[in-house]
Structures are given as structure tokens and as C-alpha cells.
Amino acid sequence: MNHFSIFAPLNFSNRINKEKMEYNFAEIEPKWQKYWEENKTFKTTDDFSKPKYYILDMFPYPSGAGLHVGHPEGYTATDIFSRYKRMKGYNVLHPMGYDAFGLPAEQYAIQTGTHPAITTQKNCDNFRRQIKAIGLSYDWDREINTTDPKYFKWTQWIFKQLYNTWFDENLQKGRPIAELPIPEEIKASGKAAVTKYMDEKRLAYYDNAQVWWCDSCKTVCANEEVLTDGSHEKCGHPVVRKNLKQWLLRIPHYAERLLQGLETLDWPAGVKDMQRNWIGKSTGAEVDFEMEGLSEKLRVYTTRPDTLFGATYMVIAPEHALIEKITTPEQKAAVEKYQQQAALKSDLDRTDLAKEKTGVFTGRYAINPVNKKLIPIWVADYVLMGYGTGAIMAVPAHDTRDFEFATEFNIPIICILDPKDVAGRDDILAGKKCWTEDGEYINSASEETGLNINGLNKAQGIKTTIEWLERKGIGKATTNYKLRDWLFSRQRYWGEPFPVIHWEDGEVTLVEDENLPLELPEVEKYLPGETGESPLVNSHDWLMVTDKNGRKGRRETNTMPQWAGSCWYYLRYIDPHNEKEIFDVKKEQYWMPVDLYVGGAEHAVLHLLYSRFWHKVLFDLGIVSTDEPFQKLFNQGMILASAYETANGAKVASDLVEEKNGKFFHTETGEELKQIVAKMSKSLKNVVNPDDVIERYGADSLRLYEMFMGPLDERKPWAENGVKGVFNFLNRVYRFFTELENITDGEEDKEVEKLLHQTIQKVEFDIEHLKFNTGISALMIFNNLAIKKGKVTKNTAETFAKILAPYAPHMAEELWSLYGHKETLAYEPWPEVNQSLLVEDTFDYPVSFNGKTRYMKALPVGLPVAEVEKEVLADERTQKWLEGKSVKKMIVVPGRIINVVVG
RNA sequence: GCCCAGGUGGCGGAAUUGGUAGACGCGCUGGAUUCAAAAUCCAGUUCUGGCAACAGAGUGCGGGUUCGAUUCCCGCCCCGGGUACCA
Numbered sequence A: 001m002n003h004f005s006i007f008a009p010l011n012f013s014n015r016i017n018k019e020k021m022e023y024n025f026a027e028i029e030p031k032w033q034k035y036w037e038e039n040k041t042f043k044t045t046d047d048f049s050k051p052k053y054y055i056l057d058m059f060p061y062p063s064g065a066g067l068h069v070g071h072p073e074g075y076t077a078t079d080i081f082s083r084y085k086r087m088k089g090y091n092v093l094h095p096m097g098y099d100a101f102g103l104p105a106e107q108y109a110i111q112t113g114t115h116p117a118i119t120t121q122k123n124c125d126n127f128r129r130q131i132k133a134i135g136l137s138y139d140w141d142r143e144i145n146t147t148d149p150k151y152f153k154w155t156q157w158i159f160k161q162l163y164n165t166w167f168d169e170n171l172q173k174g175r176p177i178a179e180l181p182i183p184e185e186i187k188a189s190g191k192a193a194v195t196k197y198m199d200e201k202r203l204a205y206y207d208n209a210q211v212w213w214c215d216s217c218k219t220v221c222a223n224e225e226v227l228t229d230g231s232h233e234k235c236g237h238p239v240v241r242k243n244l245k246q247w248l249l250r251i252p253h254y255a256e257r258l259l260q261g262l263e264t265l266d267w268p269a270g271v272k273d274m275q276r277n278w279i280g281k282s283t284g285a286e287v288d289f290e291m292e293g294l295s296e297k298l299r300v301y302t303t304r305p306d307t308l309f310g311a312t313y314m315v316i317a318p319e320h321a322l323i324e325k326i327t328t329p330e331q332k333a334a335v336e337k338y339q340q341q342a343a344l345k346s347d348l349d350r351t352d353l354a355k356e357k358t359g360v361f362t363g364r365y366a367i368n369p370v371n372k373k374l375i376p377i378w379v380a381d382y383v384l385m386g387y388g389t390g391a392i393m394a395v396p397a398h399d400t401r402d403f404e405f406a407t408e409f410n411i412p413i414i415c416i417l418d419p420k421d422v423a424g425r426d427d428i429l430a431g432k433k434c435w436t437e438d439g440e441y442i443n444s445a446s447e448e449t450g451l452n453i454n455g456l457n458k459a460q461g462i463k464t465t466i467e468w469l470e471r472k473g474i475g476k477a478t479t480n481y482k483l484r485d486w487l488f489s490r491q492r493y494w495g496e497p498f499p500v501i502h503w504e505d506g507e508v509t510l511v512e513d514e515n516l517p518l519e520l521p522e523v524e525k526y527l528p529g530e531t532g533e534s535p536l537v538n539s540h541d542w543l544m545v546t547d548k549n550g551r552k553g554r555r556e557t558n559t560m561p562q563w564a565g566s567c568w569y570y571l572r573y574i575d576p577h578n579e580k581e582i583f584d585v586k587k588e589q590y591w592m593p594v595d596l597y598v599g600g601a602e603h604a605v606l607h608l609l610y611s612r613f614w615h616k617v618l619f620d621l622g623i624v625s626t627d628e629p630f631q632k633l634f635n636q637g638m639i640l641a642s643a644y645e646t647a648n649g650a651k652v653a654s655d656l657v658e659e660k661n662g663k664f665f666h667t668e669t670g671e672e673l674k675q676i677v678a679k680m681s682k683s684l685k686n687v688v689n690p691d692d693v694i695e696r697y698g699a700d701s702l703r704l705y706e707m708f709m710g711p712l713d714e715r716k717p718w719a720e721n722g723v724k725g726v727f728n729f730l731n732r733v734y735r736f737f738t739e740l741e742n743i744t745d746g747e748e749d750k751e752v753e754k755l756l757h758q759t760i761q762k763v764e765f766d767i768e769h770l771k772f773n774t775g776i777s778a779l780m781i782f783n784n785l786a787i788k789k790g791k792v793t794k795n796t797a798e799t800f801a802k803i804l805a806p807y808a809p810h811m812a813e814e815l816w817s818l819y820g821h822k823e824t825l826a827y828e829p830w831p832e833v834n835q836s837l838l839v840e841d842t843f844d845y846p847v848s849f850n851g852k853t854r855y856m857k858a859l860p861v862g863l864p865v866a867e868v869e870k871e872v873l874a875d876e877r878t879q880k881w882l883e884g885k886s887v888k889k890m891i892v893v894p895g896r897i898i899n900v901v902v903g
Numbered sequence B: 001g002c003c004c005a006g007g008u009g010g011c012g013g014a015a016u017u018g019g020u021a022g023a024c025g026c027g028c029u030g031g032a033u034u035c036a037a038a039a040u041c042c043a044g045u046u047c048u049g050g051c052a053a054c055a056g057a058g059u060g061c062g063g064g065u066u067c068g069a070u071u072c073c074c075g076c077c078c079c080g081g082g083u084a085c086c087a
Helices: A025-038 A070-087 A103-112 A116-132 A149-163 A184-188 A192-200 A251-262 A269-277 A304-312 A329-344 A348-356 A400-409 A427-428 A456-473 A585-589 A606-621 A689-699 A698-706 A720-737 A750-769 A773-789 A796-804 A808-819 A865-874 A874-880
Strands: A050-059 A090-093 A165-170 A172-177 A205-215 A220-221 A239-248 A281-290 A298-302 A313-316 A360-367 A372-379 A393-396 A477-478 A500-503 A508-511 A544-546 A553-557 A596-600 A633-636 A639-645 A657-660 A664-665 A672-679 A841-847 A852-860 A887-893 A895-902
Touching: A025 A689, A025 A698, A025 A808, A050 A585, A070 A184, A070 A596, A070 A633, A070 A698, A070 A750, A103 A116, A149 A205, A149 A606, A149 A657, A184 A192, A205 A372, A220 A239, A251 A269, A251 A606, A269 A606, A281 A304, A281 A360, A281 A456, A298 A393, A298 A773, A304 A456, A304 A633, A313 A400, A329 A360, A329 A372, A456 A477, A544 A664, A544 A865, A596 A874, A664 A672, A689 A698, A689 A720, A698 A720, A720 A750, A720 A773, A720 A796, A750 A773, A750 A796, A773 A796, A796 A808, A841 A874, A852 A874, A865 A874, A865 A887, A865 A895, A874 A895
Parallel strands: A050 A090, A050 A596, A313 A372, A596 A633, A841 A895
Antiparallel strands: A165 A172, A205 A220, A205 A239, A281 A298, A281 A477, A313 A393, A360 A372, A500 A508, A500 A553, A544 A553, A639 A672, A657 A664, A841 A852, A887 A895
């Protein structure tokens, strides 16, 4: 590799042939990629003496389609950051892997009979090739794959930890199931009762569950995977309800911890908000209502116990357990009919028909505890059994849903909260309009019960009422969460098998650690059954087990969802080849938490919530050392592309579009088309493949353009001309900085030297703040000046190569070696900014009159304000703006601006 | 409906968060080079008027605060993301 030296035969003076001076990225880039690979340049050592930095990408699902330009966006950003941090002296962990379990490989297997492992292997190889072609500085020795038994051995092991953990409400902490206190009466009831009691406390449990079922994928899916329109996130087909025996994880136990933890994280506010909304904490009270003629009480949950005086009816969900008892004989038929209708409606319909409220009277009355008034109990499907107690007190005057219902069924509306100075107050007081904001209570006192909140505001009213309820023993302050148990099994082949055996006597045991991993059996058919059983049931030898006492058992045939592998992969990178432990404790303590995590916003509540949950359990069990896994999170914006549509909005695939004089036409119909910006998609044929970009412009251009497009976190359209722009920049860099005649000895030009240091500072600041677009702009500005000046010193050229390196590493290595260095510049210290060079003697003040800038005036820095004013008034250009007017005031902001107020 | 982001030239986007709006790049216009083209180099490019100097307008719309507003406040409009009868 003698091309590393300027004294070698390839040196500049011999390069007379112009063609040799051209920027030949196709030769340079593979050369450096080979160098990095052969020298293991980016191999990370566990050198605990150095400060660490863990920079993580969301690992990809290796689809058959390969990478699209959206992948390298985040990967390039983290790569720039990683390369920069290495030059800053950090020990950087920057790994890559594959989240390779999942449906597409299995669908392909169903169609072709090809084992998903083969498809997966092929796709991973392709992804690796594509990623390496971008010149990303991963430590490839740490590559992981969630489908590798050596990896999912530990996924199964973590499942066992979840199974063997219960949540101690008092300590707000997960604890080993062995530490679970068993009540004496349970113990007395025998072993089965104890087992049942423990199963009810485990974080992982097996139970009949009303689940979402996707008939297209033949599998269940988690709440989080069902989109707003009731379709499956993976395939877009509508999901339906089904009752199946399933594994679930008790994530709601961690609701409060998951909520609290957000406060400590440097995450985008939007993602935190989404997680908060998803967890959905609400505080209020549970209140017991007596019912006329029944001994049972009806318990409701409300966030507004203060509005009890305004409760004019009650509503129970159609599935409510007490519905039969509550319903009077006269209303039985009507209620049963309503129940049937509700059962027939899918959940989707129930929410879709949100506009029209439906319901039926049960015939029964409840007694309002605050004033002993009788109020009717209705059944309506706008009350959901799955939240709170499945029953509410309805306060139509102060709740919009109750207001709609009451209006529909002519139920009294009593205003108890005076909004005071608000337009429409009279309507509100008359119960003709709903008021949900604060105000002052009226009609809220009862001598009989002793509660009086008249005159108080909302906060006081809630507090006073809850105190009253608790004193009376008919209610208590309660917190509710929307977060539900996480449905954790899928009826598929291509996933982690559960390390679980169901024995003929009903006992459930877990596979011993030494028998992990439990690998997937070979099967002939990958098609899942219609009934919700995975293809694993067909693998008899694998399925049936017998213990040493001859007891027969059957393995769990569900597999884990794709989230399982991605829940903890960041931990395995720390010690990926450890066969004895999930990872070495010392290494975990050194590397965790992840310092920077970059990926798409689509994982805001799925992966990122699940991961945090698992991590907190592992933390409680003392397996990991941090409470949260990802300290800083950054979402890259989606990359969009041009697309075309007809006048009536029909999309047209890009290969059916031709351009004429800046306008676009349909090649078949000749219709003029509108150019729009849309997501890249196969159907629109507007997907940009990084391979093509690299072939035409090189990896450094791809990297540079991905970063130059705009702010990392914003969505932005791909434009080929933009790639040409950065390619042009690299050409100019190459032409100038590889021409030895331009690289001189001696003193640097003052202007060049000053801009160089400004550029170092700007590039550094922008990398630290992930503002890569403006960093590149600064590099361009410096390059433009260097070219204009025609020469720079060798020291300047080398410094420029260093600050260019994180962005365009191939180019930078090429320059560095041409300047005579034999080692990579990946670990060269980042240049220091010489602050003294950045100090200005004079500042070019914009002088404005009444806020409008009129001329520029250079004045010495540090000139006293009075002197500045004098100089400005003495300037002849000032006179023009003073004609016929006088100076009223003068604002001088030193080093910023001068504003003369005239009038 | 609610929550969160955003709206700046022909285009992608800058603006050190109250201080020269439009950096940098694309595109376009003119010029140099070339037999010609590509490539490259030089100059110009927010809009309107003017040969120009220069003047006026201008950061979605309407108000406000301020010497000064893309930036802060109030009220709207539009686009994107999330969520949706959660009591």
C-alpha cells in the first residue's frame, strides 16, 4: 500500500495526466473499506480506562427488498457522531445487527417451501453488503441476529426471568417469585391454590384472552399493533376479536415507573408525550352507589367526584357482571336485545358509530350518595368494560359524552358549576350547553348528607368530595391507566419458541437453563392453522415430551412476537459471544446506558415502551445496572420522494411519467400530471436504492447528501440534483486538496487560518447538536475560500481532512494518506480551536433607522457606547435619514446592531 | 374533538433563539473555455420599479408587545404525525 505516501510513485508531480486528477470514488472507496476491514479499524475494545460512548442504531428488519435510502439516513448520522467521538478520545461502541424474525420470511416460506432461515441468511448478507458499501464504522465482530439460537437462547432466558418475577406494589419493584409472600389462607388451601396465586402475580402469564386476530396473517397481535382504523399494522387487513389461550405480560404494573422514568430522559418531547398518552394515567375516585331494591353496590370510577351533585343517571357497560341483577323484569327483553346487538358489533363499529349514542334503561334506580336522589341506571356501549369499573355516573352538564346521551334520551341536565364570565353562560346554567372547564360550584350542598362544596373551585371540590367519600366509607381516591397487559404470543413458526411445557396433569414448567436454547423444529408446512394454532403443532417429535417419571407433556406452540428480540438487543452487543452469561457484569456496567439512540419515530410506543419495560424488570432483578436503557433518543425524519397524480388525485407510478419542459405527463394517456411529494413505495415505483446512488456518485456523496438534505428530524424529499450538489463539492475538494502545488509550507494566510478555525468550531458544534446539514455547509464555505485563495498550508489541508473525516471518511482517508500518513485518521485527535484567532478587532455594525437597516459601519470592538453613537451621528450617511427629523433615541447593542429612532 | 410538530425565494433549506431574513446547495440567466458539447471557471439570481445608485414590499393570515419580531403573546387558516366514547 505504498500509495499512502506522497513520496511513492503515485505522487503529485508525476500525475501530469489530467484524468488521474479526477475524483475516482469507485476506486477510492472500496480501497478504504477494505483497509478498515482488514485492519479491524473499528473493532471496539473493552478498555475501561477510557471514557465510553455507546451509539446505537435501531437495527433493521432484513427484508428481501434490501436497503432504501431511509436506512442510511440514521446510520450516517450515528456514523458521523461515532467517528467524531473516536477522534475526541472516546471508546465508542457502535454495533449493527438484524431483527430477523418476522412475517415476510415466513410468508415466503409458505409460498415456496424455503426455510425462513435460508431467506433470512440471504437477506442479512445483502444488508451487510449494502451497509458496508456506505463506509459505516461498525464493529462487525459484534454483529448479532435475533434468529441465531445463540442469541435467542437469552431472549428465552429473559422470558423465564419475567415469568419468575412478581411486582411488589409497596416497593414499586419487580422481585423474584420465590420472595412472594403467600397468605396463610391460600397456603391452607393446598398446592394448587398456591400455584394459582403465584400465577396471578407473575409478570408473564398464560390465560384466555380476548385478543385481536388478523385473519390475513393468521395470528393475534398486540393492542399497540392495531392501527386507529382497526387494521393490522403489519399487513393493513382488519383485525377481529377472538378468544384464545395466550401469553400476556403484566406491563401495567410498571405503568407508574414507565411514566416516572420519562422525566429523566433526553428524548424528543413528542415521543415522551406519546408514551404518556399511551400509558394514560388518570386520577379520580371510585364511588359505591347503593341501588334501590338490591343489596349489591354499583362501583363507578370517575375523575370528577366533585360533580356528584350533577349526576342524573348511571351507565353500565353491556358486558357488566351485575347487569342481570340490575335489570328489572319489565326491561329484561330490551336489555338483552341491546346486549346482543353490542356483542355483534365489532369494537371498530362501536367506536366508529361514535356520533350516535345508543342505550337502554335497565328499569333500576341507584341512590346518589351525596343527596339521596334516585337516578336511573342505563346500559350503553359508550361505556367500556375494560376501563375503570365498567360503570360510570353520568354528569351531562359537565361531560360532553354524557351530555350527548342525555340529550338523546331526554334525561335531566343539572348544572352545578357556574363558569362565571363566559359567553353562553346562561345556556350553561340552564343545562342547554355542556361546560367541562373550571368554575364555581352551585347546587352542590345537602344538609342530609353533610356535603357542601358550593363556592369552591374544581381542585378544591375534588379534594373535599374525596375526603367526604373516604370518611363515609363509600369511595376512595383511585388511579387508572389505559395501558393494558401486553399480548406476547403469536401463532407463527418464525419466532422464538417459548421455553414452556404444559404437562398432562396441568402443571406448567419452564425449560431448564442448561437446555436453552430451545430451537425451532424442522416442519414441512409453514402455514398456520385456521383455529389459531401455530405450525409447530405439526412437529410431533418436537412437540411431545416425557419427563423422567413418564409424565407426558406438550411444548408451548405459540412463538414470541418480533418485539421480543428487539427488546434487549442493545444489551447483547456489549458481550455478543458470551456463552455462559447474557453478558459480563463489568462490561454492562461500563457500557450502559446507551448514550445516543437514533431511529424512526414509528417505534415511539411499541419497541421503545416494551424495551423500557423489560429493562426495568432486569434492573429490579439486579441484572442490569441502569433503570433506563436509552439516555438520549433521536428520531430521524422520513425520506420522501417525488410522486405523480392525476387531476382527480389518482397516483401514477413513476415509470409511467415523462417530463416535458418542466411539466409532467402520463406516457399512456398523455394527461398532465401534478408532481407531489409522497412516501417511497413499490407501487409508486419511486423507491431510491442506495446501491444505485453509490454506483453513480459514491458512498461519500450518499452520506453527505443524506445529511445535507435538511434537519435530521424532519421529513424531506429526495432529489437527485441535491446529490449532484454534494458530489460537486467532493470533486472540488478532491481537485484542490490532491494537487500538491496547492499545498505549501510556511505561514498560513490570515483569512484562511481564521476561517479554518471558525469551521472547526462550527463543525464541532453542529455534530454535537446533530445539525449535520449546516456543518456540511461550513465545510463547503471553507473549501470555496481555499479554492479562491489557490493555496493552503499542509497543516491546514490536514486539519481540513480531519474535520471532513466524519462526513466523508473515504475522501478524508485518501487525503490523509496522500499527505504521507501511513495510519488511518480515524483515531487522530480532533483539531483544537484556537480561540485567539476568532477574536475580531472590528465589528461591521448594521446601522438601522427605525428598525430598517440602512448601511454598514465598521467600528472597533469594545468601543464605548457613547463613542459608537458619536461615530454614527458623524457619519454622512446618517444625515440622509435625519432630514427633517430628530434623533429620539439610540439603541446600541455592542457587537450586534445600532438602531437610531428618529421622528 | 384532543395532544404534538411545522408553514421562510422557482426548489431543499439557513438565521448563533429578540438584533443585517434568505447562509450553503440545487435550478435558472449571462459570460469565459471548446470546432461543438459535457465538464470546469467567473458573475448575477426574494419580489416590484429602475440602466444604475437606490426605493418600496416581504418569513401562512389578522391583531398585539418592543427601538427592533421568522423568533415572544392573542385569535384564525393550512399541512403532517399521534390518539380517539379511557368516564
